[in-house]
Amino acid sequence: MSTPAAIGNPALRDPHATRRLAAWAAALAIAWPMLSLSEFKPWALFGSGNLAVIGGFLAGFFPPDGSPAFLALLFKATLETLAMATAGTALALLIGAPLGFVTTRALSISRIGPGPGRVQAGVVRQAARWLLMVLRAIPEIVWALLFVRALGLGPASGVLALAITYGGMLGKVYAEILESADTRPARALLEGGSGRLAALCYGLLPNTAQELASYTVYRWECAVRASVVMGFVGAGGLGQLMDQSMKMLNGGEASSILLVFLALVLLADLLSSALRRLLA
């Protein structure tokens, strides 16, 4: 482990070595009980009969259903899912961007110095952080169940559910992206008496636009997937179609739907890299 020279000379000993070792040991000590608590036994997959069951289930998926009647249904459901994910993400952006702007410490004027109004600013930041936490703590599926009861079956409840949960996630991550970038340009502007919004646009956004855009597109991709789960509770789109196909044990239809998902994720990926190129 350590060389004789290091033992002999205390100046050459890494003062952080013990702490690091302890951190690794703690991580292991915490992770191991988690694995047993979650009943993680992958070998059960290969137990007697289990593989046959999985195989039979998967065999039902081939070939994918390509009948014109189903494709028409699929097309309509895809549009509905896309609309739900896009509208949901756009609303989430409207919730998350202002809250992220309020929450981030990178744009704090009162921390310069430190100056006046530090306590109030801290309270506002903490309140916004708690609001973001509440928004994202409740899973979108729960919101969807709630809104389906209020608004009836259909994508509208999915849109609202996505907007609330994803607004909370976007706000948190936006604030953290802004803090992890080089904040000196923004700080220099604030020290020169500029406003927060101007400092954001001149000092932080030029460096973080790529990250912010790619996280937002990734969230849109997640929204596409989440809309499926919400479809199961009646929020429309591909999920509802998937629910029906699974209930009728129609594997062909299910695999067609999965292929559409693959295409949508691919689309999100292309969109993300195009945006990154544009903002580079």
Add this chain to the structure above:
Amino acid sequence: MSFALDAVGVIHPNGQRALAGVTLSARDGERIAVIGPSGAGKTTLLRVLGAALRPTEGEVQVLDAKPWQLPAAALKKLRARIGTVHQSPPIAPRLRVVTAVLAGRLGEWSTLRALGSLFHPSDIAGAHEALARLGLEERLFERCDRLSGGQLQRVGIARVLYQRPALLLADEPVSALDPTLADAAIGQLVAQSESTGATLIASLHAVDLALRWFPRIVGMRGGGVMFDLTADQVTPEMLDALYASEGGVARLQPQPAGAAMEPAFHRPDCP
């Protein structure tokens, strides 16, 4: 009175003392060079003067106001009247040069004008004029990450020239420039101070530049002011004492520090 410091001391959060008992004041329009070895507290002094750092001890008065007793809005207005050239220019690399220069007046502009200027620069002529004074006008619409270190440093100076502050602080403003450019850049800062009546305080490592352009020289060492004299009162012995090695870093050339700077004293253009 442009600024007045009274027994100002700064202890950083990590417990390190950066300034101790600094008492210093300047009249409006004065030009002061701050010289001294690395770690002497020059940057900290400028940050205190720029109302960017609240001192642990002592009284600060800048542009006839006590910044740390002002309400937030008045402090913001005060800061807009102070311009700083930073040691490494804090400019977002993806900004265009024109935008980086115009950012100098963000403290003065409304948010609406600031945002509008991102879509179409609201004062191209003004940015051009400031850049032309530093020989960079051809780079007006280029992105800052296409510039060399020296060019970027000049963009930082152009930003402050465009800002037209009442108190102009420059922290090592020419550290990345060759001697000719450095001389011209300092000349522009001095010209700005002369034409707008702004007080200019620059920390400099190049002692010859300090003595040539600045009537008043403040020597700093170990967080305190060692001397505060007119340029013609500064002697090579004082500089030797100012830059004397404390035995921290082994010296490669066993010659006194003043020897390397001596030519500066025999320049014909030195006042």
